[in-house]
Amino acid sequence: xxxxxxxxxxxxxxxxxxxxxxxxxxxxxxxxxxxxxxxxxxxxxxxxxxxxxxxxxxxxxxxxxxxxxxxxxxxxxxxxxxxxxxxxxxxxxxxxxxxxxxxxxxxxxxxxxxxxxxxxxxxxxxxxxxxxxxxxxxxxxxxxxxxxxxxxxxxxxxxxxxxxxxxxxxxxxxxxxxxxxxxxxxxxxxxxxxxxxxxxxxxxxxxxxxxxxxxxxxxxxxxxxxxxxxxxxxxxxxxxxxxxxxxxxxxxxxxxxxxxxxxxxxxxxxxxxxxxxxxxxxxxxxxxxxxx
Amino acid sequence: xxxxxxxxxxxxxxxxxxxxxxxxxxxxxxxxxxxxxxxxxxxxxxxxxxxxxxxxxxxxxxxxxxxxxxxxxxxxxxxxxxxxxxxxxxxxxxxxxxxxxxxxxxxxxxxxxxxxxxxxxxxxxxxxxxxxxxxxxxxxxxxxxxxxxxxxxxxxxxxxxxxxxxxxxxxxxxxxxxxxxxxxxxxxxxxxxxxxxxxxxxxxxxxxxxxxxxxxxxxxxxxxxxxxxxxxxxxxxxxxxxxxxxxxxxxxxxxxxxxxxxxxxxxxxxxxxxxxxxxxxxxxxxxxxxxx
Numbered sequence: 340x341x342x343x344x345x346x347x348x349x350x351x352x353x354x355x356x357x358x359x360x361x362x363x364x365x366x367x368x369x370x371x372x373x374x375x376x377x378x379x380x381x382x383x384x385x386x387x388x389x390x391x392x393x394x395x396x397x398x399x400x401x402x403x404x405x406x407x408x409x410x411x412x413x414x415x416x417x418x419x420x421x422x423x424x425x426x427x428x429x430x431x432x433x434x435x436x437x438x439x440x441x442x443x444x445x446x447x448x449x450x451x452x453x454x455x456x457x458x459x460x461x462x463x464x465x466x467x468x469x470x471x472x473x474x475x476x477x478x479x480x481x482x483x484x485x486x487x488x489x490x491x492x493x494x495x496x497x498x499x500x501x502x503x504x505x506x507x508x509x510x511x512x513x514x515x516x517x518x519x520x521x522x523x524x525x526x527x528x529x530x531x532x533x534x535x536x537x538x539x540x541x542x543x544x545x546x547x548x549x550x551x552x553x554x555x556x557x558x559x560x561x562x563x564x565x566x567x568x569x570x571x572x573x574x575x576x577x578x579x580x581x582x583x584x585x586x587x588x589x590x591x592x593x594x595x596x597x598x599x600x601x602x603x604x605x606x607x608x609x610x611x612x613x614x615x616x617x618x619x620x621x622x623x624x625x626x627x628x629x630x631x
Numbered sequence: 632x633x634x635x636x637x638x639x640x641x642x643x644x645x646x647x648x649x650x651x652x653x654x655x656x657x658x659x660x661x662x663x664x665x666x667x668x669x670x671x672x673x674x675x676x677x678x679x680x681x682x683x684x685x686x687x688x689x690x691x692x693x694x695x696x697x698x699x700x701x702x703x704x705x706x707x708x709x710x711x712x713x714x715x716x717x718x719x720x721x722x723x724x725x726x727x728x729x730x731x732x733x734x735x736x737x738x739x740x741x742x743x744x745x746x747x748x749x750x751x752x753x754x755x756x757x758x759x760x761x762x763x764x765x766x767x768x769x770x771x772x773x774x775x776x777x778x779x780x781x782x783x784x785x786x787x788x789x790x791x792x793x794x795x796x797x798x799x800x801x802x803x804x805x806x807x808x809x810x811x812x813x814x815x816x817x818x819x820x821x822x823x824x825x826x827x828x829x830x831x832x833x834x835x836x837x838x839x840x841x842x843x844x845x846x847x848x849x850x851x852x853x854x855x856x857x858x859x860x861x862x863x864x865x866x867x868x869x870x871x872x873x874x875x876x877x878x879x880x881x882x883x884x885x886x887x888x889x890x891x892x893x894x895x896x897x898x899x900x901x902x903x904x905x906x907x908x909x910x911x912x913x914x915x916x917x918x919x920x921x922x923x
Contacts, residue, residue, distance in 0.1 A: 360882055363656075364656060364681045364682070365684070365873070366681050366875075367875045369683055369880055371879050376879070389658050389701045390657050390658075390704075391700055391701065391705075392657070392704065393907065411684070412683030444848070455913055456915055456920065457911035457914075458912060458915050475859055483830075547890060547892075547895040547899075548890075548892060548898070548899045558886035560886075563646065570902070571882060573899070574882065575879075576877070577879070577894075577898035578874040578878035578898075579659070579893060580658065581874055581894060581897070582871055583659045583867055583871055584666070584901050586869075587652060587668070587741070587867075587870075590863060591668065594850035594852075597872075598737075598840075598865045600840060602869075606869035606872045606873045607839075609872045610676075614683065614684070614685040616680060616749055616752055619685060619687070620749055628750050
């Protein structure tokens with residue numbers, strides 16, 4: 340066994356792009372792992388929805404509780420959204436330590452104000468100074484105990500400050516010690532240009548149905564453009580919301596969930612395989628159930 | 632505003648059957664609430680899956696942590712699965728107090744051994760004696776601080792000891808002070824007979840694709856048979872597992888999540904309405920965003 344941080348470092352050293360589907364709980368993380376993904380990502384949008392509070396309300400404790408459940412269950416690296424780091428450089432140091440202890444392999448922090456506002460979801464962003472963000476990145480790097488823990492600096496500067504400012508900030512943050520930078524190009528053209536102008540490994544998020552019409556492209560497109568990591572952060576929670584809503588409406592309107600027996604059986608099997616019931620049965624047969 | 636326990640008492644006093652769709656997190660609970668359900672239920676199977684550990688491993692802290700997120704987000708009663716009550720009568724008392732403090736409106740405890748075994752999912756069940764269960768129910772009733780808090784006693788005896796023993800236990804548990812009983816009839820005929828033989832409000836679980844082919848019927852059927860509550864404990868987690876798995880496979884195989892723009896938009900809208908973003912925007916406009 341290796342630490343998941345080391346597994347992630349080794350994957351980052353490879354030639355391939357890394358894909359992280361967005362998960363929101365342990366079951367969705369296990370499904371992604373079983374489908375063959377090499378890592379998963381827990382985004383703030385998805386976690387805030389899962390916990391029913393919205394991203395701006397999430398505390399570090401909310402985040403670490405969720406992370407512990409997830410990292411206990413999966414054998415692939417988990418990357419998490421640490422938002423604005425939960426404060427200033429001092430608080431960022433605690434955030435990094437807590438996330439390392441929770442078994443997380445990578446975290447990103449972003450150059451937004453703390454506490455976060457819901458208006459961010461409306462495209463009304465409040466950035467901190469690039470200098471203040473550089474201090475937070477240095478604090479994160481200093482706090483890290485496991486040298487393989489991957490620190491990602493996200494800049495939201497392309498939206499409010501323009502593309503050039505986003506590029507400038509990404510480069511500043513990499514110089515400050517971030518392992519990777521994470522950008523939000525406003526258009527496909529900016530998405531193509533960013534990897535040429537930013538001198539370090541880059542993460543991009545494919546955000547479907549984003550209010551600002553951000554570009555949607557495939558994994559292959561992202562690799563061809565030169566990105567090292569591509570995030571589908573809202574995909575899992577959207578799939579869950581869609582599936583659950585459709586079922587609730589069927590149950591309300593017909594008195595049945597509307598799953599065919601085959602669908603029910605397949606869904607149960609997926610759930611039970613994700614949880615690992617067969618291994619539990621085997622352990623019990625070798626111990627308490629086998630005694631009799 | 633009323634306490635959710637009082638809301639549930641009033642719903643139980645009405646003539647209608649109560650439908651309890653199974654949820655697994657705060658988002659699925661909000662979706663159910665928005666679809667018009669009057670209450671939701673957090674089952675052990677669903678929670679164990681969402682947390683990635685399986686039902687037998689869940690602690691009281693795991694349950695209360697999950698419940699707090701859910702009860703903070705919804706304005707309908709939450710019923711929760713307290714398993715075997717997390718121990719003997721002494722521990723059951725703490726369980727009830729903790730769940731009351733979490734804002735839960737109803738719990739069920741069942742006459743299985745504690746700690747629970749995974750073999751239960753294989754239908755290898757280990758019951759405690761009816762007398763021991765009666766002591767646990769009395770302890771739960773004694774521990775209750777809010778008289779409107781609903782204590783449900785579940786018996787699993789119809790499977791292992793036969794229908795008649797299940798009926799006998801349900802009646803004993805009601806006599807011991809349980810507000811409702813929950814039973815698992817093995818077939819349609821038993822499902823029809825149970826409400827005639829048990830002298831108190833009854834809850835039945837519709838468990839699709841159950842290993843033992845337990846009967847699947849509609850809300851209307853359950854009402855006509857005389858049940859007071861119909862629970863669809865695994866419905867939410869099955870819908871999520873199905874939707875997430877299908878999306879993960881599409882993303883793996885095509886590099887796209889496969890949602891149409893309309894589907895993405897609708898799913899995002901559902902998530903954001905469930906979280907209540909509009910109310911947050913309004914509050915921020917009236918305060919921090921409106922200042923400028």
